[in-house]
Each structure stands twice: as C-alpha cells, then as structure tokens.
Amino acid sequence: xxxxxxxxxxxxxxxxxxxxxxxxxxxxxxxxxxxxxxxxxxxxxxxxxxxxxxxxxxxxxxxxxxxxxxxxxxxxxxxxxxxxxxxxxxxxxxxxxxxxxxxxxxxxxxxxxxxxxxxxxxxxxxxxxxxxxxxxxxxxxxxxxxxxxxxxxxxxxxxxxxxxxxxxxxxxxxxxxxxxxxxxxxxxxxxxxxxxxxxxxxxxxxxxxxxxxxxxxxxxxxxxxxxxxxxxxxxxxxxxxxxxxxxxxxxxxxxxxxxxxxxxxxxxxxxxxxxxxxxxxxxxxxxxxxxxxxxxxxxxxxxxxxxxxxxxxxxxxxxxxxxxxxxxxxxxxxxxxxxxxxxxxxxxxxxxxxxxxxxxxxxxxxxxxxxxxxxxxxxxxxxxxxxxxxxxxxxxxxxxxxxxxxxxx
Amino acid sequence: xxxxxxxxxxxxxxxxxxxxxxxxxxxxxxxxxxxxxxxxxxxxxxxxxxxxxxxxxxxxxxxxxxxxxxxxxxxxxxxxxxxxxxxxxxxxxxxxxxxxxxxxxxxxxxxxxxxxxxxxxxxxxxxxxxxxxxxxxxxxxxxxxxxxxxxxxxxxxxxxxxxxxxxxxxxxxxxxxxxxxxxxxxxxxxxxxxxxxxxxxxxxxxxxxx
Numbered sequence: 030x031x032x033x034x035x036x037x038x039x040x041x042x043x044x045x046x047x048x049x050x051x052x053x054x055x056x057x058x059x060x061x062x063x064x065x066x067x068x069x070x071x072x073x074x075x076x077x078x079x080x081x082x083x084x085x086x087x088x089x090x091x092x093x094x095x096x097x098x099x100x101x102x103x104x105x106x107x108x109x110x111x112x113x114x115x116x117x118x119x120x121x122x123x124x125x126x127x128x129x130x131x132x133x134x135x136x137x138x139x140x141x142x143x144x145x146x147x148x149x150x151x152x153x154x155x156x157x158x159x160x161x162x163x164x165x166x167x168x169x170x171x172x173x174x175x176x177x178x179x180x181x182x183x184x185x186x187x188x189x190x191x192x193x194x195x196x197x198x199x200x201x202x203x204x205x206x207x208x209x210x211x212x213x214x215x216x217x218x219x220x221x222x223x224x225x226x227x228x229x230x231x232x233x234x235x236x237x238x239x240x241x242x243x244x245x246x247x248x249x250x251x252x253x254x255x256x257x258x259x260x261x262x263x264x265x266x267x268x269x270x271x272x273x274x275x276x277x278x279x280x281x282x283x284x285x286x287x288x289x290x291x292x293x294x295x296x297x298x299x300x301x302x303x304x305x306x307x308x309x310x311x312x313x314x315x316x317x318x319x320x321x322x323x324x325x326x327x328x329x330x331x332x333x334x335x336x337x338x339x340x341x342x343x344x345x346x347x348x349x350x351x352x353x354x355x356x357x358x359x360x361x362x363x364x365x366x367x368x369x370x371x372x373x374x375x376x377x378x379x380x381x382x383x384x385x386x387x388x389x390x391x392x393x394x395x396x397x398x399x400x401x402x403x404x405x406x407x408x409x410x411x412x413x414x415x416x417x418x419x420x421x422x423x424x425x426x427x428x429x430x431x432x433x434x435x436x437x438x
Numbered sequence: 439x440x441x442x443x444x445x446x447x448x449x450x451x452x453x454x455x456x457x458x459x460x461x462x463x464x465x466x467x468x469x470x471x472x473x474x475x476x477x478x479x480x481x482x483x484x485x486x487x488x489x490x491x492x493x494x495x496x497x498x499x500x501x502x503x504x505x506x507x508x509x510x511x512x513x514x515x516x517x518x519x520x521x522x523x524x525x526x527x528x529x530x531x532x533x534x535x536x537x538x539x540x541x542x543x544x545x546x547x548x549x550x551x552x553x554x555x556x557x558x559x560x561x562x563x564x565x566x567x568x569x570x571x572x573x574x575x576x577x578x579x580x581x582x583x584x585x586x587x588x589x590x591x592x593x594x595x596x597x598x599x600x601x602x603x604x605x606x607x608x609x610x611x612x613x614x615x616x617x618x619x620x621x622x623x624x625x626x627x628x629x630x631x632x633x634x635x636x637x638x639x640x641x642x643x644x645x646x647x648x
Binding site: 043044088097259262371374383398408 | 559578579591
C-alpha cells in the first residue's frame with residue numbers, strides 16, 4: 030500500500046477554538062454512518078459538556094462525479110444522471126435540466142406538457158416533504174408519524190411509476206416536453222390522492238403541531254434571522270421559516286406557475302418549528318396547485334414539434350423518411366445547442382435548485398453545474414447549531430432538510 | 439405564529455429597513471434594470487460583454503453577463519451588494535476552456551437581488567499559469583463552500599479564503615477532476631491486493647500539487 034496521509038488537528042487549527050488545543054473542550058466525530066445525519070454526513074463537533082461550540086461539516090462521501098460524467102454524454106443521455114443527485118426530487122432535477130436546455134435552444138413546450146410537469150413536480154414536492162416529515166419526527170422521537178408519511182408517499186410513487194415506469198428515477202420530463210402522455214388512469218389516481226390527502230395532513234398536524242414534546246424540541250432552537258439567512262444563501266422553506274417570502278415559483282415563474290393561485294407560507298420565528306410550519310402549509314399549497322392544474326389540464330401534444338431537438342413520434346417512422354433521418358440523428362449523434370451559457374433556477378422542495386449549462390456548440394455539454402440547496406444549507410449548520418445541545422443538533426439537521434446526494438452530486 | 443402572505447412577493451426587508459440590506463451605510467439602491475446596472479459597472483471595472491459585444495444591447499437569452507478582470511472582482515461584488523442591492527449570491531462555479539490557455543478558466547458568479555428580483559452574472563477570466571483570484575467570502579459568506587468546491591474541482595486558488603481545503607474529493611487526492619485534461623473513467627479499480635501494481639501504471643495528470 031502507498032502511504033495514506035491523515036488530517037491532523039494542526040491542519041484544522043483555524044476551525045476550532047483555542048480551548049480545543051488546550052484540551053478544555055472535546056472534539057467528537059459524528060457520522061458519516063449516523064442514522065440521524067440523513068445519509069453520509071460527517072460532523073466534527075467541538076463540545077463543551079453537551080453544548081456544541083462549533084460544528085464542522087465534512088461532505089463528499091456521496092460524490093459521484095455527476096458533473097464530470099455529464100460532460101462526456103450527449104444532452105439526452107446526460108439527463109438520467111440528474112435523477113441520481115437529489116433522489117427525493119427526481120422530477121424537479123429533470124425539470125431544471127430540461128428548462129436549461131430549452132432556454133438555450135429557445136424551445137417551446139406545449140401547454141399540456143407544462144401542466145403535467147407542474148402536477149408531477151408538486152406531487153414530488155409533497156413526497157419529498159413527507160420523507161422529511163417522517164424522518165424529522167423520527168429524529169425527535171415521534172415514531173408513528175414516519176409510518177403514516179411513508180404510507181401516503183407510496184401513493185405518489187405509484188403515480189410516478191404509472192407515468193414513467195419508475196418509482197423514483199423517472200426521467201419522465203424530457204427536453205421539449207415529456208417522454209409520453211400520461212396513461213388514462215393518471216387522472217383518477219391524482220384525484221384520489223387529492224381527496225385523501227388533506228385529511229392526512231390534518232392527522233400529521235394532530236400528532237405534532239401541538240405536541241408538548243415536539244414543541245420543546247423545536248421552539249427557539251436553530252434560530253436564524255432573515256438577514257443572516259440571506260447572507261448565508263439559504264432558500265426555500267428554510268428561508269421562508271425566517272420570514273422572507275421568497276419563492277422562485279413566484280419570483281421567476283417557469284412552466285406556467287404564474288397561471289396558478291397559491292400562497293407563499295412564511296413563519297417569523299426562524300427556528301425549527303417555523304420551518305416545520307412552513308413545510309406543512311406548503312403541502313396544502315401544493316395540493317391547491319395540483320387541483321387547479323388538473324381542472325384546467327389542456328388537451329394536445331406533450332412534446333415540442335421541433336424535430337431538431339425532439340424525436341418524432343413512433344407512428345411517423347414507418348411513413349416519413351424525414352422522421353427516420355431525424356430519429357437516427359437524434360439517437361446517434363444527439364442534438365447540438367447554440368454556443369453560450371444559461372443559469373436556470375427552480376424551486377425544489379429544499380430551495381433554489383439552479384442549473385448552469387454551458388454549450389460550446391457540440392452535442393455534449395461543455396459544463397453543467399448544479400447549484401444545489403443542500404450543499405448551501407449544510408454550510409449554515411455551524412451557524413444554526415452553535416450553543417445548542419448535541420441532541421438538538423439532530424433536530425437542526427432535519428429542519429434544513431438535507432439530502433446528501435444533492436449536496437455531493 | 440404563522441402568517442400566510444398573499445401571493446405577490448412583497449419583501450418585508452427592503453429599502454425601508456436599512457439594516458436588512460447588506461450594508462447599513464449603503465446608498466439607497468436605485469431601481470435600474472440589471473442591464474443598466476451592467477452598463478454602469480462595465481466602464482468602472484473595465485468589463486467586457488459576454489459572450490459577444492452585442493450583449494450590451496441584447497443580452498444572450500436575457501441573461502446579463504459581464505466579463506471583468508480578476509483584480510476587480512472584490513470591488514465589483516462589493517458594489518453590487520452595497521450600491522445595487524444584490525444581496526444574494528446564487529451560484530459560483532467555473533468553466534474550463536482547455537486546451538485554450540488565454541484565458542483557460544472562467545469563474546462564474548450569479549448574483550440575485552431579493553428586493554428587486556434581478557439577476558446579474560459576472561465572469562472572471564483566468565489565464566495560464568496563475569490560476570488565482572481574491573475570495574469574496576468577506577462580502578458573501580455563502581461563497582465559502584462554493585469557492586472550496588471550485589478549488590477542489592479546478593485547482594483555482596482563492597486568496598484570502600478562510601478555509602481553502604478540498605471539499606468533495608478526499609483530502610489527499612491528486613489532481614482536479616473537472617479540468618478538461620483530467621481523464622474520465624477507464625481506470626482499473628484498485629483494491630488492497632493490487633493497489634501498488636496499478637498505482638505504477640496509472641495515468642498521472644501533470645498538475646501542480648494542490
């Protein structure tokens with residue numbers, strides 16, 4: 030074996046306080062295989078008794094080189110990589126990547142495809158919030174919520190499977206529209222979910238919102254002010270929990286979000302409980318959006334007609350030579366985008382998910398970068414956890430809703 | 439406890455509340471479009487329009503992008519935050535143009551203004567051989583990890599950064615994976631029993647030690 034270097038305390042001297050070097054405070058390693066770190070997150074904690082003086086997150090255990098890999102694939106093939114980043118928001122990852130391609134190519138998306146995109150991303154938002162709620166409550170010792178949340182999440186995964194054939198890694202949204210139209214049973218399944226789910230949210234709230242143990246563990250813990258949250262780049266429900274009504278669905282509407290009526294829930298407390306209230310209300314708002322989108326679902330094609338970017342329908346292949354040529358070109362060489370760079374942000378369940386896409390005019394992306402909310406939120410962890418107990422740190426990690434696949438990419 | 443805001447974004451922390459905007463002594467931000475702001479910044483920081491000079495009139499895909507020299511990035515970021523209310527650093531990344539060396543890298547900044555819902559992007563070209571520029575961590579604390587990621591992936595050094603270590607790759611990794619001359623894949627998997635054999639014939643990209 031070649032020699033392996035180890036990080037010594039000396040190299041981390043600038044991160045810990047003087048007292049750690051004197052041995053007055055304790056350095057403790059938490060993770061990367063700790064159940065409450067929601068994946069493989071390692072935290073180096075500096076403790077005085079049980080109080081966290083400093084916390085140094087160490088990430089990268091799930092780094093899979095997705096950005097590098099995408100540079101070696103054509104635009105269409107690279108899309109499947111995006112599913113694997115934030116595995117609780119796969120539809121949203123596809124969406125931001127496709128929006129970036131569509132912006133660079135100036136490609137129009139038919140209204141029906143846009144409405145279905147909205148329905149699916151909002152369902153995915155609810156599913157992601159359910160996983161967050163279940164695991165967060167589990168961390169704070171409310172066991173049964175987890176089981177109820179996963180029961181409802183299953184309904185959403187069934188809908189995704191119905192559309193795309195996959196429960197999680199859907200790749201259903203494609204540049205220029207969707208892979209194909211939704212199956213006939215889609216509408217019933219979504220309406221069934223819309224009927225059932227409001228009562229279920231009330232159930233979760235009955236379990237937690239006024240539960241004295243839950244209140245003790247969440248109120249006035251992990252507080253961050255609005256100014257600090259902005260300076261530290263927080264976004265999504267974590268920022269809205271501090272009272273900033275910033276939502277990219279309102280600020281830079283995409284996929285026709287401007288046609289739907291919904292509110293941006295905010296809480297003023299900026300603590301774990303505030304972020305909890307915001308996410309609970311967000312699920313209701315998502316239901317409102319889905320309801321409107323289903324009621325106004327337009328008929329028509331679900332893919333752009335631009336054959337330079339979107340493959341022709343199967344039925345044309347046996348009658349049109351043009352279609353065969355386009356099909357062949359798209360599945361061998363792939364399409365090329367105009368030279369240039371765009372940055373497209375969308376509102377993921379966790380916050381601002383941005384895609385920086387740069388093209389050099391070849392069929393492969395020159396550079397793809399994802400600005401992921403979990404990456405940015407993990408950096409705020411020391412600010413949020415300073416002065417709290419180790420037990421509260423678990424709640425704080427849960428409250429910013431991190432997904433390590435999202436942070437490490 | 440919870441207040442549900444009406445649909446429209448009405449920032450509660452805008453110019454009336456001085457402390458909420460980046461600097462307390464900041465001038466009252468003017469309501470210029472981001473293109474007009476770029477026209478103010480361009481002569482001041484010897485900027486160029488990107489991707490082409492036509493972007494001065496009609497920005498590419500509606501995104502205002504300025505190319506500015508590395509020595510001005512801190513003052514430009516400071517001006518954006520304090521004078522124009524760009525209080526939010528949305529994204530920071532880099533792009534490699536190898537084999538082109540002049541410039542080889544662009545460091546790309548995306549700024550966002552919460553109060554005015556505007557975006558502006560700055561790009562800093564870096565030429566061979568000194569891939570370094572000043573850190574903007576003191577202005578936007580969020581830049582800390584973004585700059586660490588760019589350092590890790592591209593080997594671009596940020597001067598004045600408080601904690602410039604690798605962030606995603608292991609701390610003893612050699613090379614910077616997102617550089618274009620870094621090979622992708624085709625590596626033999628190394629296990630304990632064949633580690634040394636493979637190490638000998640492994641392609642070693644000729645980078646300076648990180």
